[in-house]
Amino acid sequence: MDRRTVLAGTGAAVVASKVPLGPESLTSPSPLDKPGELALWYDAPGTEWESQALPIGNGILGASILGGVGTDEILINEKTLWTGGPGSAGYDFGNWRTPRPGAVARVQQAIDERVRVSPEEVAAELGQARNAYGSYQALGTLTLTTAAGAATAGSYRRELDLERAVARVQYATDGVRHTREYFVSHPDRVVVVRLGGGSVSFTAAFGVPEGRMATTTAADGRITVAGALDDNALRYEVQLRIVTTDGQRTDNADGSVTVSGASAATIVLAAGTDYADRYPDYRGTDPHGKVTAIVDRAALRAYPQLLETHVRDHGSLFGRVRLDLGRALPQVPTDVALAQYQPGDALEGLFFQYGRYLLIASSRTGTPLPANLQGIWNPYPSAPWSADYHVNINLQMNYWPAGPANLFETVAPLVEFIDALRRPGRVTAREMFGASGWVVHNETNPFGFTGVHDWPTAFWFPEAAAWLAWHLYDHYRFTLDESFLRERAFPVMREITRFWLDELHVDPRDSTLVVSPSYSPEHGDFSAGASMSQQIVRDLLTSTLEAANLLGDRQLGGEVRAALRRLDPGTRVGSWGQLQEWKGDWDDPADDHRHVSHLFGLHPGRQITPAGTPGLAAAAQTSLRARGDGGTGWSKAWKINFWARLLDGDHAHLMLSEQLRTSTLRNLWDTHPPFQIDGNFGATAGITEMLLQSHTGSVDVLPALPSAWPQGRVTGLRARGDLTVGITWSGGQARTIAITAGHPGAVTVRSTLFAAPHEVNGLRHPAHTDGSCTFTARAGGRYEISA
Numbered sequence: 001m002d003r004r005t006v007l008a009g010t011g012a013a014v015v016a017s018k019v020p021l022g023p024e025s026l027t028s029p030s031p032l033d034k035p036g037e038l039a040l041w042y043d044a045p046g047t048e049w050e051s052q053a054l055p056i057g058n059g060i061l062g063a064s065i066l067g068g069v070g071t072d073e074i075l076i077n078e079k080t081l082w083t084g085g086p087g088s089a090g091y092d093f094g095n096w097r098t099p100r101p102g103a104v105a106r107v108q109q110a111i112d113e114r115v116r117v118s119p120e121e122v123a124a125e126l127g128q129a130r131n132a133y134g135s136y137q138a139l140g141t142l143t144l145t146t147a148a149g150a151a152t153a154g155s156y157r158r159e160l161d162l163e164r165a166v167a168r169v170q171y172a173t174d175g176v177r178h179t180r181e182y183f184v185s186h187p188d189r190v191v192v193v194r195l196g197g198g199s200v201s202f203t204a205a206f207g208v209p210e211g212r213m214a215t216t217t218a219a220d221g222r223i224t225v226a227g228a229l230d231d232n233a234l235r236y237e238v239q240l241r242i243v244t245t246d247g248q249r250t251d252n253a254d255g256s257v258t259v260s261g262a263s264a265a266t267i268v269l270a271a272g273t274d275y276a277d278r279y280p281d282y283r284g285t286d287p288h289g290k291v292t293a294i295v296d297r298a299a300l301r302a303y304p305q306l307l308e309t310h311v312r313d314h315g316s317l318f319g320r321v322r323l324d325l326g327r328a329l330p331q332v333p334t335d336v337a338l339a340q341y342q343p344g345d346a347l348e349g350l351f352f353q354y355g356r357y358l359l360i361a362s363s364r365t366g367t368p369l370p371a372n373l374q375g376i377w378n379p380y381p382s383a384p385w386s387a388d389y390h391v392n393i394n395l396q397m398n399y400w401p402a403g404p405a406n407l408f409e410t411v412a413p414l415v416e417f418i419d420a421l422r423r424p425g426r427v428t429a430r431e432m433f434g435a436s437g438w439v440v441h442n443e444t445n446p447f448g449f450t451g452v453h454d455w456p457t458a459f460w461f462p463e464a465a466a467w468l469a470w471h472l473y474d475h476y477r478f479t480l481d482e483s484f485l486r487e488r489a490f491p492v493m494r495e496i497t498r499f500w501l502d503e504l505h506v507d508p509r510d511s512t513l514v515v516s517p518s519y520s521p522e523h524g525d526f527s528a529g530a531s532m533s534q535q536i537v538r539d540l541l542t543s544t545l546e547a548a549n550l551l552g553d554r555q556l557g558g559e560v561r562a563a564l565r566r567l568d569p570g571t572r573v574g575s576w577g578q579l580q581e582w583k584g585d586w587d588d589p590a591d592d593h594r595h596v597s598h599l600f601g602l603h604p605g606r607q608i609t610p611a612g613t614p615g616l617a618a619a620a621q622t623s624l625r626a627r628g629d630g631g632t633g634w635s636k637a638w639k640i641n642f643w644a645r646l647l648d649g650d651h652a653h654l655m656l657s658e659q660l661r662t663s664t665l666r667n668l669w670d671t672h673p674p675f676q677i678d679g680n681f682g683a684t685a686g687i688t689e690m691l692l693q694s695h696t697g698s699v700d701v702l703p704a705l706p707s708a709w710p711q712g713r714v715t716g717l718r719a720r721g722d723l724t725v726g727i728t729w730s731g732g733q734a735r736t737i738a739i740t741a742g743h744p745g746a747v748t749v750r751s752t753l754f755a756a757p758h759e760v761n762g763l764r765h766p767a768h769t770d771g772s773c774t775f776t777a778r779a780g781g782r783y784e785i786s787a
C-alpha cells in the first residue's frame, strides 16, 4: 500500500493495523524500514542530547533516544522531579518575607506623578531575591552495554515514528541484524525498551546524576533505585524489570542485570516521586507501592500487547488530524532534509505534526503538571530558566495547539495546575495587594511560587493569572462543555475577575480604569495601563461577562459590565501609525524586541481583527513590521500566528520558514537558543491559524493560505463551537469543506467558495456575495460543502 493512502485513513485502527505487532516486527522488514512521511530518521547514532535526542513520553515519563550501538544511554525524566519548594531552605513562595504595607500603592503614586518609572526602581520597592525556587531534574540514565563493535556501514537507522510514537534503532554487526524499539505507554505508565534481532546480550544499569544519593539493588531481573533529593527531601523511586524467555539473566552485585544469548528482551521501567500538587507542602505518598504495582503489571504483559495498547492509545489522539500539503519529503535523513529545507517543503507538514506529537508526549489527562519549557525532557541539574513555567508567554504558547489541532486531552494537566495555583495565589494577592482573588507573576514552579523575584525586567506580571484563565474559557469555546465552564472554568475566572475589580486603578489623567503598576513583558519602563495589561484584563472581563450571562450570575455580570465601561481598552494608534505598546506614545520604530506583547488583542485575543477593527489591525501590522522577522524561536512562532490573524498567509509562511531555517535543531526541537519547546507548539498553532480560524465566532476557512501551499488537504481540525472541519483546496482556493457539528446551533462559515454557486450536502445554492454561509446544524450533523 502506498504510504499516502495509509495516511489518508482516519482513526487509530487504520494506523495500528498496518503495523505488524507480533515479535516478527523485530526481525522482518516493517513499513518503517522505508522512510515514512511522518517519521524523523537519521543514519547515525546521536551524540549531542540537545540537538539529536529523539523524545518519547507519556505525559509524565520521558525518554531521550540517541541510539548508541555499543553503549545506548537513554536519559529518563519524571516530570515531578524538581529541586526547590517546601523542604528546600528558605522557600517562601515568592511572597515578601517581611510585610511591606503600602508598597504597591507607593509605586502607583510614583507612576501617577512621574508617568514612567524604571524597572530597577520598581524592583527595589516590590521585588526580593529568589530563594529555593529549584529546577527540573533528570531522573537518571538507563545504560545498555553490549559487546557489539561498530555497525556495518550503511546498516544503521534511528527513527521516531510519530504515528505510533515509537522510536526504533536498527543496525547490523557481524552479520546479525539488531533492533531496539522504545516507547512510553500512557495506558501502562511505563517506559518500554525491546531488544530484538536474535542473539541479544547486554547489561542494563540505571544511574542517577552525579552527586545524588541513591540505593540500587538488582534481584530477580528487577533493578530498584530509590532515594531522596538532598535539596528538598523529595523522594523518588525507579524500578526496571528485564524480561526474557530464553538465554541467561544474571543479577549483578552493582545493581545491574546482564542478559546473554536471548532471542529478545523487554525492559519495562516505572518511576515516581512523592510530589503532589497540593499547597502548602506539595507532598503525597511514598512512590514505592505505586511504582512496584505499575512495573509488575507491565512485566506480566507480553511485548506485543504493550505495544499494541500503546499504539492504539497514541493513535486515538494523533490520528485525528491529517495534513497533506501536496509534497513528499525527500528520501534523506531528517537532519539533511532540514539543512536542505526550502520554503514549501513537506518538512513543514512534518513540523506541524511533530508539535502535535510533542504535546501528546508531554501532557496527558491523569498526569500532573503541564508541559514545561522543555516539555518533559531535561538532562541538566540546573536547566535553562529551571525548565519552569514562564507565564508571560511560554506556558500559554505550549497549549495553543490543543484546541485547534484536536488534542483536548492534553489540556487537563494545565487545568489542574491553574486550579492548584489558586491557594498559594490567594496568599500572594492578599499579602502583596491586600486584594481578594489570586495572582501569579512572571513565572512559577511546581510548588506554588506565585510571588516575585528581583530581576527588574521580568519579575512583575500579575496579569498572568488572567491570561491563564483565557485557556479555560477558550477550552469551553471549543467544546461548548457547559459543565466544564460551570465547575472548572468559571470559579477560576470569577476569582481572578474579583482580583482585578479590586485592583484596577483610576488613572488621574483621564479617569479610566488601568492596571498599575503595569509592565509590557521584559521591555521598557513601568507605567499605568500598558497595552498588554489592558488587553488581557479586558479579555478576562469580556469572557467573564459572557460566562456570567450564560450561567446566570447577574451580580458579577453587572459589576463586570460597569468596569468594562470605564476600562482603558489598551488599543491606541500612535504617531507613526503603530499600535502603541504603552498608554503613552513611546514606541521606537527601530525597536526589534522579541516580545510583541501589545498585539495580545490580535492573538491569542480576539479584540483586534481585520474585519471588525480595521484601523487597529493596520496599526498592529505596522508594529509587527517594525519589530521585524527575527527573534527567538518562540517569538518567530508567535509571529506566524500574528501574520495569520492579519490574514497575510505569505508573511505567516515566511515566519514559519525563518523558524525552520534559523530556530530549529536537527531533531526538529525549537531553539530559543537553547532548546525551548514553546516554539514547536507555537508553530503548530500558527499553521492551524493559517488554515482555519474561529475566534470571531464564524468558521473562517483558509483565511491565510500562503502561495507556497497551492493545493492540499486537512482533516480533523477543530473550530470553536464544537465543530470538526476538513478542507481540500487547489489553486489556492477551497474546493470542499466538511463540517461535523457536536452541538446543535447556527454555524457561519466563511470561504471564497461561497462567491460562486456551490452545493451543501448535494443541494445546489447560489453564490453568496458576502462570502459566507449560515446554517443551523443539528448535533452530530455532517455538512459537506463543495464548489
Ligand code: FUC
Pocket (backbone or CB within 6 Å): 373, 385, 390, 392, 394, 458, 522, 594, 595, 632, 634, 672, 676
Ligand atoms: C521569557 C522570554 C525569554 C525566555 C524565557 C523562558 O522570559 O522573554 O525569551 O523565553 O521566558
